[in-house]
Amino acid sequence: MVVQHNMQAANANRMLNVTTGQQAKSTEKLSSGYRINRAADDAAGLSISEKMRKQIRGLDKASSNAEDGVSSVQTAEGALTEVHSMLQRMNELATQSANGTNSTTDRSAIQDEISQLTTEIDRVAETTKFNETYLLKGGDGTKQEYMKGHDAGLKGVLTDGTTKATFKVAAGALDEGKSVTIGGKDYTIGSTVNDVQTAVDRLTAADDKVTVNDKTYTYVAANSEAPGGQTVTTAGWVLDGDKTSTTGTKLTITNGDKVTTTPKTGASASYTAAEMDNGVSKADPSIISAEKAVSLMKDELIAANKVGVTNGTVEITGNPAYDKDNGVTFNINKGSAEVANKLSFSLHVGSDADMTNKITVGIETMNSSYLGIKGLNVNDDSGIAGTYAIDAISDALQKVSDQRSSLGAVQNRLEHTIDNLDNVVENTTSAESRIRDTDMAKEMVNYSKNNILAQAGQSMLAQANQSNQGVLSLLQ
Incomplete structure (x- = not known):
C-alpha cells in the first residue's frame, strides 16, 4: 500500500479528462449544429466543405445574375412592344395615305401623326434603361446600316x-404591245416611228418580208425575180402581187402604221409606229417606248x-x-444610315471563371435610323410616297420582330439557367450538409453516453481518493 502514487485515482482522472473532452466536443457540435467547427474536427472534410461552399455561394449569385438578366431583357422587350404598336399604327397611316381619295390636307394630317410617332420611337430608344444602362441606344462606336432593297412594285x-x-x-416584258405598271400607272409599250423604220431598214436579205397596214412587201435583190414574176432591176421592197414593179423601193414608215417584220431567218416582230415626244406618244400618253419605260x-x-x-x-x-x-x-x-453599334453585355451564370458561363445579350439600336424610317414622308400628290412607306415600315416591323424574338429566346434560356442553377445549389447544399452538419440524433447519443461516463468517472475518482484512507489505520 502506497500513498505517493495513487494509480487508481490517476487512471480515473485520465479517463475523466478524456470523457470531459469528448463531452465538450459533443456540446459544441450540438450547440453549433456543425459536425466540423475547426479543421482539427475533420481536415479533409473541412477542405471539401469549403470548396462546396464556394460553389454554392457562387451559384447563388449566378442565379441572381441570371434573374437580373431576365429583368433587363424584359425591360427592353417591353419597350419594343410599344415600338411595335407605333409601327403598326404607322403602317395603317401609310396605307391610308396611299389611297387616291385623299386630299393634300388629308395627307398633311397623316404626315403630322407619322412624324410624331417617329419622334416617339426615337425617344423610347434614347431613354429606355435598366440600372443606368441604356438598352435600346446601342453601344460604343457607329456603323452603316444599309436599307433593304425594294422593287418599287415593279414586275421582276x-x-x-x-x-x-x-x-x-x-426578256419580253417590254416588247411592243406589252402592258406594264410603273409608279401606279398603266402603260402600253409602243415604238417610235424611227424605231420601226430602223427595224425595217435592218432587213436587207432576199425574201425578207414586211407587212405595213395589211400590205406585205418582199425584199428582192437587184436583177432578181419578184413575187409577181417580173424582174427587179434595183434591190428593194416590192409589194406582193404588184406585177408592174420593175424597180425596188424603200419603205417609209409613218405615224400610226402597224408593221410586222418577218425575216427569212429569225423571229417575226410587230410594231405600232407612234409619233413620240421624249418616249411618250403625243396622241396617247399611256403609250411609251421601251426606253422610256x-x-x-x-x-x-x-x-x-x-x-x-x-x-x-x-x-x-x-x-x-x-x-x-x-x-x-x-x-x-x-x-x-449611320447608327450606333449593337449593345452587347454578358451575364455570368456560373461559379467558375469558365467563359462558357457567359451568356451574351445583344440589342441593336432600335431608333428610326436603324429601322429605316427616319424622315419618313407620305405627303405627296399621288400617294406613291405612302406606297413606298408601307415597304419601309414593313422592314422596320421585321427588324423589331427579329430583336424581340432574340430577346425572348435569351429570356427563355435564362429561365432554364436559373432552374438549373437552383437545382445544383440544392443538391450541392445537401452534399455539403452531410459533410459539415451535425447529425443531432447521433450526437445526442454520444452526448448522453459521455455524460454518463463523466458522472461515473467522477464517482470512481472519489472512490479512488478514498482508498488511501486505509493507511491511517496502520499508523494508529
Whole structure:
C-alpha cells in the first residue's frame, strides 16, 4: 500500500479528462449544429466543405445574375412592344395615305401623326434603361446600316445584297404591245416611228418580208425575180402581187402604221409606229417606248430605295437598256444610315471563371435610323410616297420582330439557367450538409453516453481518493 502514487485515482482522472473532452466536443457540435467547427474536427472534410461552399455561394449569385438578366431583357422587350404598336399604327397611316381619295390636307394630317410617332420611337430608344444602362441606344462606336432593297412594285426579280441590289426585268416584258405598271400607272409599250423604220431598214436579205397596214412587201435583190414574176432591176421592197414593179423601193414608215417584220431567218416582230415626244406618244400618253419605260422604272427604283436613307446616294449604276432577248438589269447602289453599334453585355451564370458561363445579350439600336424610317414622308400628290412607306415600315416591323424574338429566346434560356442553377445549389447544399452538419440524433447519443461516463468517472475518482484512507489505520 502506497500513498505517493495513487494509480487508481490517476487512471480515473485520465479517463475523466478524456470523457470531459469528448463531452465538450459533443456540446459544441450540438450547440453549433456543425459536425466540423475547426479543421482539427475533420481536415479533409473541412477542405471539401469549403470548396462546396464556394460553389454554392457562387451559384447563388449566378442565379441572381441570371434573374437580373431576365429583368433587363424584359425591360427592353417591353419597350419594343410599344415600338411595335407605333409601327403598326404607322403602317395603317401609310396605307391610308396611299389611297387616291385623299386630299393634300388629308395627307398633311397623316404626315403630322407619322412624324410624331417617329419622334416617339426615337425617344423610347434614347431613354429606355435598366440600372443606368441604356438598352435600346446601342453601344460604343457607329456603323452603316444599309436599307433593304425594294422593287418599287415593279414586275421582276429583286436580288438583295448587303450594299447593292439587283432588279431584273425579264426578256419580253417590254416588247411592243406589252402592258406594264410603273409608279401606279398603266402603260402600253409602243415604238417610235424611227424605231420601226430602223427595224425595217435592218432587213436587207432576199425574201425578207414586211407587212405595213395589211400590205406585205418582199425584199428582192437587184436583177432578181419578184413575187409577181417580173424582174427587179434595183434591190428593194416590192409589194406582193404588184406585177408592174420593175424597180425596188424603200419603205417609209409613218405615224400610226402597224408593221410586222418577218425575216427569212429569225423571229417575226410587230410594231405600232407612234409619233413620240421624249418616249411618250403625243396622241396617247399611256403609250411609251421601251426606253422610256426603263427610264421611268429607274426613277421609281431610286425613289423606293431612298426611303430612310440618311447616308450615301441611292443610284442606278451603268446605263440599263432593254434587250428583247435578255430583258434589262438595274444595278442599285443602296443607301444607308449611320447608327450606333449593337449593345452587347454578358451575364455570368456560373461559379467558375469558365467563359462558357457567359451568356451574351445583344440589342441593336432600335431608333428610326436603324429601322429605316427616319424622315419618313407620305405627303405627296399621288400617294406613291405612302406606297413606298408601307415597304419601309414593313422592314422596320421585321427588324423589331427579329430583336424581340432574340430577346425572348435569351429570356427563355435564362429561365432554364436559373432552374438549373437552383437545382445544383440544392443538391450541392445537401452534399455539403452531410459533410459539415451535425447529425443531432447521433450526437445526442454520444452526448448522453459521455455524460454518463463523466458522472461515473467522477464517482470512481472519489472512490479512488478514498482508498488511501486505509493507511491511517496502520499508523494508529
